Amino acid sequence: MAHTRDPKHNAALLMRVKRIAGQMEAIERSLTAGAECADLLHQVAGVRGAVNGLMDEIFEAHLREHVAGPGLSDEERARGADELATILRRYAK
Amino acid sequence: MAHTRDPKHNAALLMRVKRIAGQMEAIERSLTAGAECADLLHQVAGVRGAVNGLMDEIFEAHLREHVAGPGLSDEERARGADELATILRRYAK
Amino acid sequence: MAHTRDPKHNAALLMRVKRIAGQMEAIERSLTAGAECADLLHQVAGVRGAVNGLMDEIFEAHLREHVAGPGLSDEERARGADELATILRRYAK
Amino acid sequence: MAHTRDPKHNAALLMRVKRIAGQMEAIERSLTAGAECADLLHQVAGVRGAVNGLMDEIFEAHLREHVAGPGLSDEERARGADELATILRRYAK
Numbered sequence: 291m292a293h294t295r296d297p298k299h300n301a302a303l304l305m306r307v308k309r310i311a312g313q314m315e316a317i318e319r320s321l322t323a324g325a326e327c328a329d330l331l332h333q334v335a336g337v338r339g340a341v342n343g344l345m346d347e348i349f350e351a352h353l354r355e356h357v358a359g360p361g362l363s364d365e366e367r368a369r370g371a372d373e374l375a376t377i378l379r380r381y382a383k
Numbered sequence: 384m385a386h387t388r389d390p391k392h393n394a395a396l397l398m399r400v401k402r403i404a405g406q407m408e409a410i411e412r413s414l415t416a417g418a419e420c421a422d423l424l425h426q427v428a429g430v431r432g433a434v435n436g437l438m439d440e441i442f443e444a445h446l447r448e449h450v451a452g453p454g455l456s457d458e459e460r461a462r463g464a465d466e467l468a469t470i471l472r473r474y475a476k
Numbered sequence: 477m478a479h480t481r482d483p484k485h486n487a488a489l490l491m492r493v494k495r496i497a498g499q500m501e502a503i504e505r506s507l508t509a510g511a512e513c514a515d516l517l518h519q520v521a522g523v524r525g526a527v528n529g530l531m532d533e534i535f536e537a538h539l540r541e542h543v544a545g546p547g548l549s550d551e552e553r554a555r556g557a558d559e560l561a562t563i564l565r566r567y568a569k
Numbered sequence: 570m571a572h573t574r575d576p577k578h579n580a581a582l583l584m585r586v587k588r589i590a591g592q593m594e595a596i597e598r599s600l601t602a603g604a605e606c607a608d609l610l611h612q613v614a615g616v617r618g619a620v621n622g623l624m625d626e627i628f629e630a631h632l633r634e635h636v637a638g639p640g641l642s643d644e645e646r647a648r649g650a651d652e653l654a655t656i657l658r659r660y661a662k
Contacts, residue, residue: 295510304507311500314493321490324481327538328559334531335567341527345520346471350464352513357450358464360457371443371451373514378439381521388603397600404593407586414583417574420631421652427624428660434620438613445606466607474614532657536650543636544650550639557629557637564625 299351306344313337349374392444399437406430442467485537492530499523535560578630585623592616628653 295303317333356362356370388396410426449455449463481489503519542548542556574582596612635641635649 295513300507300510304504307500307504307507311497311504314497314500318490318493318497321486321493324486327481327534327542328563330534331531331538331559331563334527334534335563338524338527338531338567341520341524342475345517345524346475348513348516348520350468350471352517353446353450353464353467354461356513357446358460360460364453367451367453368447371446373517374446375443377514377517377521378443381524382435382439388606393600393603397597400593400597400600404590404597407590407593411583411586411590414579414586417579420574420627420635421656423627424624424631424652424656427620427627428656431617431620431624431660434613434617438610438617441606441609441613445610449606466610470607470610470614474617528661532661536654536657539632539636539650539653540647543632544646546643546646553637553639554633557632560632561629564629568621568625 295351295355303344303348306340306347310337310340310344313340349377388444388448396437396441399433399440403430403433403437406433442470481537481541489530489534492526492533496523496526496530499526535563574630574634582623582627585619585626589616589619589623592619628656 313333313336317330317337320330320333352370352374357367357374362370406426406429410423410430413423413426445463445467450460450467455463499519499522503516503523506516506519538556538560543553543560548556592612592615596609596616599609599612631649631653636646636653641649
């Protein structure tokens, strides 16, 4: 079943994802051009920061819509919280 | 105002915190004894894993009690979610 | 000046980067299709793991070639170590 | 065999470790006093930052002394690099 993310928020997330895809292409070009390791590391660290930011944004959206949002049943909230707890535990840093 | 954490859960958290404090004391002893850097790194990495685990556990408890918990008002849930979002953003990794 | 990364290693890194680019495209498709937040989070977490792995691999290559490698001058090793220390400090998690 | 860390650096590391131990004691007091989850999360996040900083500092010291340091043999440098690579891979974040 498709999800009812707000279209404006979905578009903003899509923009972020495209930007990260662009950063990956830049890394591909750097590698092909034989860039220095140190420069590559800065580029990859930039992607990592952007991916972490994307993850936190989706996490927060899920938290607000599927756990805190008004009008949900207790079961829906518990399921939303379970999903976030699973993410936390599986990808604990 | 003191917080109504379940006493059994509070005791479990306290145990975890004491265990981490014990790991820090072991690192202190290693440093005093002039331990190898590599051994110290493994010890510190162990503490880091334990601290991350503690953080995820408190985060999850807050999520279940102060955002998803039955019987809260919409405002209380929104405030609980705000607190978690602040943590996510401020300490984004 | 172009860098003398071993061509086979460079090709392996390029493959990893292309795989991550493919994962980003899959996330783009999921967003366009209105995927669930929880599914998106798993996809983004997968990218994060892959990006961390890429970063560690380049870090290790730099360490072995530009700091530990035989035949370098003391100055070259110190510069290689400085570059890694800068990365560690700037992107400390 | 004990390690030849510079005594001044060892003393600085010891100070950092004691400070983190002090932060853990503060968390213990907060738990005992029934502190809010959100306050606990900020305290634990502070410890996590301090532990990451400590880890990066020991990592960098090892890198400079046991990999980049002048006067080491090729074998010693390779072993120093292996130890750091092991840490990176085992505790990849």
